[in-house]
Every structure is written in structure tokens, then in C-alpha cells.
Amino acid sequence: MTRSPRDFPRRLDLARGRIELQHGGGGRAMTQLVEELFVAAFANPALCALNDQAVLPPPAGRLVLATDAHVVSPLFFPGGDIGSLAVNGTVNDVAMAGAQPLWLAAAFVLEEGLPLAELARIVESMARAAHAAGVAIVTGDTKVVEAGKGDGVFITTTGVGVARDGVDTGGDRARPGDAVLVSGPLGEHGIAVMACREGLAFDVPVRSDTAALHGLVAALLDAVPAAAIRVLRDPTRGGLGATLNEIARASAVGMQLREAAIPVREPVRAACEFLGLDPLYVACEGRLLAVCAPEHAGALLAALRAHPLGQGAALIGHCVSDPQHCVELETVLGGRRVVDWLAGEQLPRIC
Amino acid sequence: MTRSPRDFPRRLDLARGRIELQHGGGGRAMTQLVEELFVAAFANPALCALNDQAVLPPPAGRLVLATDAHVVSPLFFPGGDIGSLAVNGTVNDVAMAGAQPLWLAAAFVLEEGLPLAELARIVESMARAAHAAGVAIVTGDTKVVEAGKGDGVFITTTGVGVARDGVDTGGDRARPGDAVLVSGPLGEHGIAVMACREGLAFDVPVRSDTAALHGLVAALLDAVPAAAIRVLRDPTRGGLGATLNEIARASAVGMQLREAAIPVREPVRAACEFLGLDPLYVACEGRLLAVCAPEHAGALLAALRAHPLGQGAALIGHCVSDPQHCVELETVLGGRRVVDWLAGEQLPRIC
Missing domain, CATH: 3.30.1330.10 (PurM-like, N-terminal domain)
Structure with missing residues (x-):
């Protein structure tokens, strides 16, 4: 590309200029x-x-x-x-x-x-x-x-x-018995944006987890046979709750999760309480969710935790046979509740 | 995908509903x-x-x-x-x-x-x-x-x-002597949108020329050797004037056009006069501009005219050697004027 003063006599004023x-x-x-x-x-x-x-x-x-x-x-x-x-x-x-x-x-x-x-x-x-x-x-x-x-x-x-050859991670491949894993604590992106928007200050500030996850995915594919990884998803808008419901529906399975196993950092938990939000529905931008054949779940969890972006990984539950394809949570108090689809808009313009 | 009433009890109301x-x-x-x-x-x-x-x-x-x-x-x-x-x-x-x-x-x-x-x-x-x-x-x-x-x-x-193999139509490939062709009359999309926006009614209504041009391009590539087609562009925002200036600058050539050869339909010409616009800068959405080796210009023009989307094609000028890479127009009255870059915004939100 040649450049002559005839084209642009003055450079853009990046300090004071505005879009016109x-x-x-x-x-x-x-x-x-x-x-x-x-x-x-x-x-x-x-x-x-x-x-x-x-x-x-x-x-x-x-x-x-x-x-x-x-x-x-x-x-x-x-x-x-x-x-x-x-x-x-x-x-x-x-x-x-x-x-x-x-x-x-x-x-x-x-x-x-x-x-x-x-x-x-x-x-x-x-x-x-x-x-x-x-x-x-x-x-x-x-x-x-x-x-x-x-x-x-x-x-x-x-x-x-x-x-990669032989890899298929579509949302319809989960089967009863499969393990459900997440790569790290939930809700940090959504809370960071929300707190910033609302001008809220927390004792421990929450930062977005935004990160590129293809390196982590490659590590997982290297760790277990490709067919063992049934589904990969990043739980963004609608959070874990929406993503698991989509997978359950597409795969025609149910899911049983243990609340105690789902990683949520304390500041996010506190912020959610303050804002009246459920961390299960708050967006991540640097986490992934994997559904995996049960016999490879241990190796997958180890591979997640061995990667800088998966250190907080956890096995949070299993897929089950369920004609209603419900996502159910065993609460820390031992009760059970359905993690339903998000009905309304929880956090607009989060991504 | 399975579908159960649990998911969506009622269908979207496409007649009266609104985005929420x-x-x-x-x-x-x-x-x-x-x-x-x-x-x-x-x-x-x-x-x-x-x-x-x-x-x-x-x-x-x-x-x-x-x-x-x-x-x-x-x-x-x-x-x-x-x-x-x-x-x-x-x-x-x-x-x-x-x-x-x-x-x-x-x-x-x-x-x-x-x-x-x-x-x-x-x-x-x-x-x-x-x-x-x-x-x-x-x-x-x-x-x-x-x-x-x-x-x-x-x-x-x-x-x-x-x-296609062997095809390279980048904007930097025009050479002095090359022919410049357009596939049909200019400015119809821009005038159609503008007239609609401003509530103007013309005696002969102007319709957008929006069309997919890959069939026409394939016909051109079949008609002449791939190397003969130097540059292909669709003159959208900024119209022919902006597109030719971009090519002239990228290829470091000048261009000489004959105003009499540039196809503009009468209703567009009249509307431009009424609106104070120059049809050379009004967007097309179904026309292409081809720069072509001179010895193949006749065959290319014939191929354009043989296609339903190129019936109004014309050879409108030539590239010349010019260190200032100016686009010049020989007017219908025999004068010369520079077709400069569009300085300001002529028609906002035209596409």
C-alpha cells in the first residue's frame, strides 16, 4: 500500500477525536x-x-x-x-x-x-x-x-x-452414567460486569474470568480418548443452569448434581446473595463444562487441574436416565431441587 | 431434538409479539x-x-x-x-x-x-x-x-x-492499460433506500439492485483466463467513486473514465439531481466492477452482457500510469474532472 499526503493530510486524533x-x-x-x-x-x-x-x-x-x-x-x-x-x-x-x-x-x-x-x-x-x-x-x-x-x-x-479428526462434542451426545465436570469456579464474569454496571464495591473485588480455552481443550483431547469426551460447552449467558438444560434436552437425559461440589468463590457467592442472583445462572467467560464417559472422568479431572486455566476444576454430577430430562440438584442441606431453565432475563447485556 | 410441552407451553406469537x-x-x-x-x-x-x-x-x-x-x-x-x-x-x-x-x-x-x-x-x-x-x-x-x-x-x-485455483482478484493488481468495466447501471440501491427514508416518490420508482453475484463471477471466470481478471469489487458504500479510488491507490495507477459510458438509469439520474447527489458515489448492491487485461475486455464485456445480472454492462474507462493515482473523468461536455475520494458522509446507513 502506497501512502501519499494527498490521502490523509493529518493523522487520526486518537486522543481527542470522536467517531463521526x-x-x-x-x-x-x-x-x-x-x-x-x-x-x-x-x-x-x-x-x-x-x-x-x-x-x-x-x-x-x-x-x-x-x-x-x-x-x-x-x-x-x-x-x-x-x-x-x-x-x-x-x-x-x-x-x-x-x-x-x-x-x-x-x-x-x-x-x-x-x-x-x-x-x-x-x-x-x-x-x-x-x-x-x-x-x-x-x-x-x-x-x-x-x-x-x-x-x-x-x-x-x-x-x-x-x-481434530474423530472429535465430536455436540450437545446431543451425553448418555446416562456420564460424568459432568466444570473447569473452575462459576459466575465471575457476570458478577464483575454487574458490579461494575451498578457501581457496587465488594470487599474482595470480582474480576471477569474471560480467557481463551482452546489450549485447555487441546490438553483434554490429549489426555483421554476422543470418544470419551461427549460434550464440551462454555457456560456463558444463562450460566451453568441454562447450559446443562440445553444438553439434557438435546441428549434426552437427566442430570443429578451435588451443590457441594459446584465451585463458586466466596466473593461471588456473597455478591449473588446481595444481588438476589443464583450463581448457577451467572455467566462465565473462561470456564468450560465437559460431559465425559465415567471411566475417564478421573483422568479428565486430572488433566483439567494440571492446566493453568483448569486448576479449580470439579466433578459436579452425573447424567441419568430421565424421560423428563430434568437437571436436579442435591443441595448442601440434603434436599433436592430442579435447576430449571432460566425463565426471564437475569442479567441483560452481560456479553 | 426432542420437544416436550414442558419446554415451551405456548408458541411464539409471531403476529403480535415483540422482542423482550x-x-x-x-x-x-x-x-x-x-x-x-x-x-x-x-x-x-x-x-x-x-x-x-x-x-x-x-x-x-x-x-x-x-x-x-x-x-x-x-x-x-x-x-x-x-x-x-x-x-x-x-x-x-x-x-x-x-x-x-x-x-x-x-x-x-x-x-x-x-x-x-x-x-x-x-x-x-x-x-x-x-x-x-x-x-x-x-x-x-x-x-x-x-x-x-x-x-x-x-x-x-x-x-x-x-x-478457484489460480484466481487472484485483489485490489492491488490493476496495471496501466487495463480496462475498467461495470456490470450494470449505478446507484439504484442507494437511491431506493434514500427515497424510502425521506418519503420521496418519483414518477418511476427506483428499486434496490440487491442480488447475489457469484453466478456472474463464475461466468466471467469461465469466459477469460483467470489471470486476465485483475480486480473484482462490488461498489457498495461510497459507490463507484470510492471503489475506483481504493483500487487506484492500492495498485498505484491512475484511471481515465468516460462519463458518457457510465450507465445510470434516468430515474436515478433525476433523483440524484433532486437530492443533490452524484451517482458516482451512490451505493450499488448488485453490481460489480472488473479491471481486466485490455486484450480480454471484449470477451469479458460479452460474458457480462450474456448473464441476466450483467445485461447493462459497460466498458467505462482504462487504467493509466499516474504517480498521483488520480481517477479522472472525461465529462459528456468534453471537460475533465477528478473523481476524488468521498470527503464526507454522503448517505449514512445505506447498508
């Missing part, structure tokens, strides 16, 4: 925004070609495709921001198919008036998260809507990866 | 929306698996990835709507790499209060456009934002396709 409608107009201002902000941060050959698409080498294996719109509010929260979330969230959706994420596409809907400094922080955070995850942001799009027709920035990321 | 925050919450309401609306309309095996990602067969060749956020206002306009636009727009970005589009991902940001009937119309339009284009919508995502934090619906589509 012309940044989405397809002309000079948009090209400048794309080149000086997005391409500069995400630099890679496919993106730098500045075409309307990326041309990539043929992937060796089954393709995995996942997309996620991110609308989290506020844009910045303890432990992360919409940028790192948009990268990790989609990387994880690809990873949960037992796949190696390779490439991301990123589409931005920007609200007129958004400070360029905020956008630059978000973009830099995306670049760091992508670099840490070993994925390249190879193509993108930028639209601008009038003030009052959006909310700062929405980011849709779409991920492409390659699945 | 809980439709984005990850629980029962969201699952119902996804199943009864999106999966029902887009039905295909990958999507019906209801996982957080699609697992797809290995594509045979270089992968092409393109993403586009669609924020057009109004949502419905003569000749199309945000749904058909979201499918065709991304299909075209994939096609312009000389590729066969295979799969789409679709991410929705819905505003609380959106009538479900409008969403259903949009989703049905997407399904029709995808079917017509021969692509499957294999995965998706749904988020809901509070009333006043969005604008009805934004749709980000991401397309995956496979490039």
Missing part, C-alpha cells in the same frame, strides 16, 4: 480509520491487503465456524473489556467443538460520538487477546450509526477453526 | 426464539444441531472469509430489506475473490420492542436469499439491547467460500 458518521461512509475517513486503527493493531498479511475479504490457505480438516455479537455494557469492566471478550468468546465457541481456532473476522457497529480513545483501547485489547490466543483477525467491517441508535460499540466476531 | 430482553438472555425464551424462528427458517443439519458453532466438511481449496455488519435504515425498502441485503452483501464480498460462497453465519442485535412480525419477515427474506444463492446459514447468535440502545435490528453476516 463519515467514519462509516466508505470514503476517505473510513479508510483512514481502518488503516490507522484496525490494520495497525491487527497487522497481518490477509488484513493488510485491504480487500473486502480475506483469502486464506486451505485448512486441513473439518471446518468449525462460530459467530457471536458482543453488546456488553459497560464496555470496560474488571478483568476485561468488550474487545478481549469478543476475541475470547468466539475463540471458545470454536474450541468447544474440539477445534484449533485459526482466524477471526470482526465487524464493528460504532455509535456516532464514541471517543476514538475508547475505541483504540478496545482495539488494542482485541489485538492482545488475539495474539495471546494465536489467532489472526484477517478481515473486518465498520459501520457507524447515529448517536442514540447504538450504544458505544457492538462487536461481532466470527471464528474459523479446524476440528 | 429475555429473548437475549440465554434461557428458555431465547431458545424458543432461535428454534421457532431462526432454525425453522434456515433449516439445515449444521444449524439444527443447536450447538454454539457449526462443524462443516473440509473445503477443497483456499478459504475466503468476509464479514459485513448491516445497519440499513429503514429495514424495508423497494426491492429488498435488511435480510436479503445481509445475505447478498456478504455473498458478494466472498464472490469478489473469485470464490464460491458455501456457508454463512448470522449474528443479530435486536432492540427491545421490535415486533416479532418484522423480525419474521426479515428472517424469511434471509432464508429466501440464502436459498437463491445456494448458501446455508449454518450458525448464528442473538443478542437483545434495551429500547433506545439499538435501532430495530442489526445483522452481521460472515461468509465462507472456496476460491
Whole structure:
């Protein structure tokens, strides 16, 4: 790409500038925004070609495709921001198919008036998260809507990866007897965002657990036979409760969980109590849920705990035969309750 | 997927219902929306698996990835709507790499209060456009934002396709002497949306040209040697003017166009005059621009005109050697003017 002063006489003012409608107009201002902000941060050959698409080498294996719109509010929260979330969230959706994420596409809907400094922080955070995850942001799009027709920035990321041969982790593969494991304590992302939004301060601050989990998934696939891992999911919106109900329904099984075995850190438990939330329904962004053949559950738990992102892993219950495909919890007091689908909206705009 | 009355006692009220925050919450309401609306309309095996990602067969060749956020206002306009636009727009970005589009991902940001009937119309339009284009919508995502934090619906589509061997249509490949062709009359999409938005009625109504162009691209690749087609682009936002300036800059060439050769239909010309717009900068959504080796320009023009979507094709100018990479127009009166980059925003939220 040649560059002449005729194109952009002045550089973008990233300190004081704001998004204007012309940044989405397809002309000079948009090209400048794309080149000086997005391409500069995400630099890679496919993106730098500045075409309307990326041309990539043929992937060796089954393709995995996942997309996620991110609308989290506020844009910045303890432990992360919409940028790192948009990268990790989609990387994880690809990873949960037992796949190696390779490439991301990123589409931005920007609200007129958004400070360029905020956008630059978000973009830099995306670049760091992508670099840490070993994925390249190879193509993108930028639209601008009038003030009052959006909310700062929405980011849709779409991920492409390659699945390992022989791996199938679809939600319909759980069987009675299978073990249910989680990779760590629940609810930290949701509580971090909620506390930030509501201006709540806790004695021990809660940080989002946002993290890319494909390395952890690869470690699990190395530890046990591929067929032993029935289902992998990241319990995001709706938390563990929603995710387990989806799996139970898709697999036509029931589940029995032990509340005492479900890891929730004390500050999250306290915050949930204060906010009237059930940690079972609060979103994680750096945890995974695995359903696994019972004879390999021990090896899987050991593999989880051996990885930096799975140190707090636990075996929390089992699948059972149940024509009603109920998810049941044995409470710490010895009672039983149904972990039903989330009926209403518990935490809006959490991701 | 089994279905029991326990899950959804009542069907979605597509006639009178509205989007609520809980439709984005990850629980029962969201699952119902996804199943009864999106999966029902887009039905295909990958999507019906209801996982957080699609697992797809290995594509045979270089992968092409393109993403586009669609924020057009109004949502419905003569000749199309945000749904058909979201499918065709991304299909075209994939096609312009000389590729066969295979799969789409679709991410929705819905505003609380959106009538479900409008969403259903949009989703049905997407399904029709995808079917017509021969692509499957294999995965998706749904988020809901509070009333006043969005604008009805934004749709980000991401397309995956496979490039033909030996084809390279990147914007940096134009050379002095190359011919510049367009596949049909300009500005119809932009004027259709603008007229609808402003409530303008013309004697002859203008309809959006939105269409999927990969069939036309395949016909061009069959008609001339792959290396003869230097650049393919669809002139969307910013129109022909912006697209040609991008190519001129990326290829470090100048361009000389003949205004008399540039096809613009009379109603579009009249509307542009009325609205104070230059048709060279008004978006198309069903036209392509080809830069081609001069000795193959005749064959390419014939191939364009032989296809239903290229009947109005024209050879509009040539690339020249020019260190300033200017796009110049010889006007119908014999004068010359520079077709500069679009400086400001001409038509916001056109796609």
C-alpha cells in the first residue's frame, strides 16, 4: 500500500477525536480509520491487503465456524473489556467443538460520538487477546450509526477453526452414567460486569474470568480418548443452569448434581446473595463444562487441574436416565431441587 | 431434538409479539426464539444441531472469509430489506475473490420492542436469499439491547467460500492499460433506500439492485483466463467513486473514465439531481466492477452482457500510469474532472 499526503493530510486524533458518521461512509475517513486503527493493531498479511475479504490457505480438516455479537455494557469492566471478550468468546465457541481456532473476522457497529480513545483501547485489547490466543483477525467491517441508535460499540466476531479428526462434542451426545465436570469456579464474569454496571464495591473485588480455552481443550483431547469426551460447552449467558438444560434436552437425559461440589468463590457467592442472583445462572467467560464417559472422568479431572486455566476444576454430577430430562440438584442441606431453565432475563447485556 | 410441552407451553406469537430482553438472555425464551424462528427458517443439519458453532466438511481449496455488519435504515425498502441485503452483501464480498460462497453465519442485535412480525419477515427474506444463492446459514447468535440502545435490528453476516485455483482478484493488481468495466447501471440501491427514508416518490420508482453475484463471477471466470481478471469489487458504500479510488491507490495507477459510458438509469439520474447527489458515489448492491487485461475486455464485456445480472454492462474507462493515482473523468461536455475520494458522509446507513 502506497501512502501519499494527498490521502490523509493529518493523522487520526486518537486522543481527542470522536467517531463521526463519515467514519462509516466508505470514503476517505473510513479508510483512514481502518488503516490507522484496525490494520495497525491487527497487522497481518490477509488484513493488510485491504480487500473486502480475506483469502486464506486451505485448512486441513473439518471446518468449525462460530459467530457471536458482543453488546456488553459497560464496555470496560474488571478483568476485561468488550474487545478481549469478543476475541475470547468466539475463540471458545470454536474450541468447544474440539477445534484449533485459526482466524477471526470482526465487524464493528460504532455509535456516532464514541471517543476514538475508547475505541483504540478496545482495539488494542482485541489485538492482545488475539495474539495471546494465536489467532489472526484477517478481515473486518465498520459501520457507524447515529448517536442514540447504538450504544458505544457492538462487536461481532466470527471464528474459523479446524476440528481434530474423530472429535465430536455436540450437545446431543451425553448418555446416562456420564460424568459432568466444570473447569473452575462459576459466575465471575457476570458478577464483575454487574458490579461494575451498578457501581457496587465488594470487599474482595470480582474480576471477569474471560480467557481463551482452546489450549485447555487441546490438553483434554490429549489426555483421554476422543470418544470419551461427549460434550464440551462454555457456560456463558444463562450460566451453568441454562447450559446443562440445553444438553439434557438435546441428549434426552437427566442430570443429578451435588451443590457441594459446584465451585463458586466466596466473593461471588456473597455478591449473588446481595444481588438476589443464583450463581448457577451467572455467566462465565473462561470456564468450560465437559460431559465425559465415567471411566475417564478421573483422568479428565486430572488433566483439567494440571492446566493453568483448569486448576479449580470439579466433578459436579452425573447424567441419568430421565424421560423428563430434568437437571436436579442435591443441595448442601440434603434436599433436592430442579435447576430449571432460566425463565426471564437475569442479567441483560452481560456479553 | 426432542420437544416436550414442558419446554415451551405456548408458541411464539409471531403476529403480535415483540422482542423482550429475555429473548437475549440465554434461557428458555431465547431458545424458543432461535428454534421457532431462526432454525425453522434456515433449516439445515449444521444449524439444527443447536450447538454454539457449526462443524462443516473440509473445503477443497483456499478459504475466503468476509464479514459485513448491516445497519440499513429503514429495514424495508423497494426491492429488498435488511435480510436479503445481509445475505447478498456478504455473498458478494466472498464472490469478489473469485470464490464460491458455501456457508454463512448470522449474528443479530435486536432492540427491545421490535415486533416479532418484522423480525419474521426479515428472517424469511434471509432464508429466501440464502436459498437463491445456494448458501446455508449454518450458525448464528442473538443478542437483545434495551429500547433506545439499538435501532430495530442489526445483522452481521460472515461468509465462507472456496476460491478457484489460480484466481487472484485483489485490489492491488490493476496495471496501466487495463480496462475498467461495470456490470450494470449505478446507484439504484442507494437511491431506493434514500427515497424510502425521506418519503420521496418519483414518477418511476427506483428499486434496490440487491442480488447475489457469484453466478456472474463464475461466468466471467469461465469466459477469460483467470489471470486476465485483475480486480473484482462490488461498489457498495461510497459507490463507484470510492471503489475506483481504493483500487487506484492500492495498485498505484491512475484511471481515465468516460462519463458518457457510465450507465445510470434516468430515474436515478433525476433523483440524484433532486437530492443533490452524484451517482458516482451512490451505493450499488448488485453490481460489480472488473479491471481486466485490455486484450480480454471484449470477451469479458460479452460474458457480462450474456448473464441476466450483467445485461447493462459497460466498458467505462482504462487504467493509466499516474504517480498521483488520480481517477479522472472525461465529462459528456468534453471537460475533465477528478473523481476524488468521498470527503464526507454522503448517505449514512445505506447498508
